[in-house]
Amino acid sequence: MIIKTFGLILFFSLSESKNNFRPNLPLGEYRLVIDKVYPCGSRINHSVQFNIYSSKKTSNITEMKGNITFLTPFNDNLAVDINFSSWGSTGGWIPNYYIFRGKKACSNLRNLTGNSWFTFVKAFNIPTDRCPIPVDTYITSGYDLTKFEDNNLPKVFFYGKYKVVVRYKNVENKEVGCMVSEINFIRPWETPI
Numbered sequence: 600m601i602i603k604t605f606g607l608i609l610f611f612s613l614s615e616s617k618n619n620f621r622p623n624l625p626l627g628e629y630r631l632v633i634d635k636v637y638p639c640g641s642r643i644n645h646s647v648q649f650n651i652y653s654s655k656k657t658s659n660i661t662e663m664k665g666n667i668t669f670l671t672p673f674n675d676n677l678a679v680d681i682n683f684s685s686w687g688s689t690g691g692w693i694p695n696y697y698i699f700r701g702k703k704a705c706s707n708l709r710n711l712t713g714n715s716w717f718t719f720v721k722a723f724n725i726p727t728d729r730c731p732i733p734v735d736t737y738i739t740s741g742y743d744l745t746k747f748e749d750n751n752l753p754k755v756f757f758y759g760k761y762k763v764v765v766r767y768k769n770v771e772n773k774e775v776g777c778m779v780s781e782i783n784f785i786r787p788w789e790t791p792i
C-alpha cells in the first residue's frame with residue numbers, strides 16, 4: 600500500500616497539477632467504470648472534433664460510438680489539460696478536484712492509456728498506433744469502454760464518481776478540442792449502479 604500510494608503521489612507531483620484533495624475520501628485499488636462520453640458544449644473553431652457518444656450495449660458494456668475528425672494532425676505540439684470534478688455527497692459536481700496539465704499531448708496520452716491505446720486505435724480504424732495521427736475522420740462501429748481499464752494510470756485512486764473534461768490546446772494556448780467523460784472508481788468487488 601505504501602509503495603502504491605507513493606506511486607500515486609509521484610504521478611501527481613510529476614504532472615503539473617493543482618488539486619484540493621479531500622483526504623477523508625477512501626483510497627484504494629479500483630475498477631474504472633465509464634458511464635458516459637460526449638463532446639464539450641462549446642466547440643467553436645475546434646480542429647480536433649470529438650463527434651462521439653456513448654451507447655449501452657449490454658447491462659455491463661457501454662460503447663463509444665461516432666467519429667473523431669482531425670483537421671490538423673494530432674501530435675506533440677498540442678498540450679492536454681484534464682479537469683476532474685467530483686460528485687458531491689449532496690449531489691452536484693464539485694469543480695477543480697484535480698487538474699492535470701501536460702505538454703506533448705499525443706505521446707503522453709499514448710503512454711498513459713497503455714494497452715487501451717492500441718484497442719482504441721484499432722476500433723477507430725486509425726492507420727497508425729504511433730504519434731502523430733494524420734488528418735482524417737476516423738469512424739468506429741463501437742469501442743467497448745471496459746477495454747479502457749487496461750491502461751497505465753495509477754492503480755489506486757480515491758473512490759467516487761467524477762466528471763473528466765479533457766481539453767487540447769495548441770501552441771498559442773487556444774482550445775482546439777474538448778471531450779467529457781463521466782466515470783466511477785469503484786471497489787473491485789462492487790458492481791456498477
Ligand SMILES: *[C@@H]1O[C@H](CO)[C@@H](O)[C@H](O)[C@H]1NC(C)=O
Nearest residue numbers: 641642643644645773774775
Ligand atoms: C474563430 O476563428 C475566427 C477566424 O479565425 C476568429 O475570428 C474567432 O474569434 C474565433 N472564435 C473563437 C471563439 O476563438
Ligand SMILES: *[C@@H]1O[C@H](CO)[C@@H](O)[C@H](O)[C@H]1NC(C)=O
Nearest residue numbers: 650651665666667668736738
Ligand atoms: C461524424 O459525426 C458527425 C456528428 O454526429 C456527423 O455529422 C458526421 O456526418 C460524421 N462523419 C462521418 C464521416 O461519419
Ligand SMILES: *[C@@H]1O[C@H](CO)[C@@H](O)[C@H](O)[C@H]1NC(C)=O
Nearest residue numbers: 657658659660743744745746
Ligand atoms: C458482463 O456480464 C456477462 C454476463 O453476466 C459476463 O459474462 C461478463 O464477464 C461481464 N463482463 C464484464 C466486463 O464485467
Ligand SMILES: *[C@@H]1O[C@H](CO)[C@@H](O)[C@H](O)[C@H]1NC(C)=O
Nearest residue numbers: 682683684693694695698764
Ligand atoms: C474545471 O472545470 C470546472 C467545472 O467545469 C470549471 O468551473 C473550472 O473553471 C475548470 N478549471 C480549469 C482550470 O479549467
Ligand SMILES: *[C@@H]1O[C@H](CO)[C@@H](O)[C@H](O)[C@H]1NC(C)=O
Nearest residue numbers: 702703705706707708709710
Ligand atoms: C512515453 O514512453 C516512452 C517509453 O517509455 C518514453 O521514451 C517517452 O519519453 C514517453 N513520452 C512522454 C511524452 O512521456
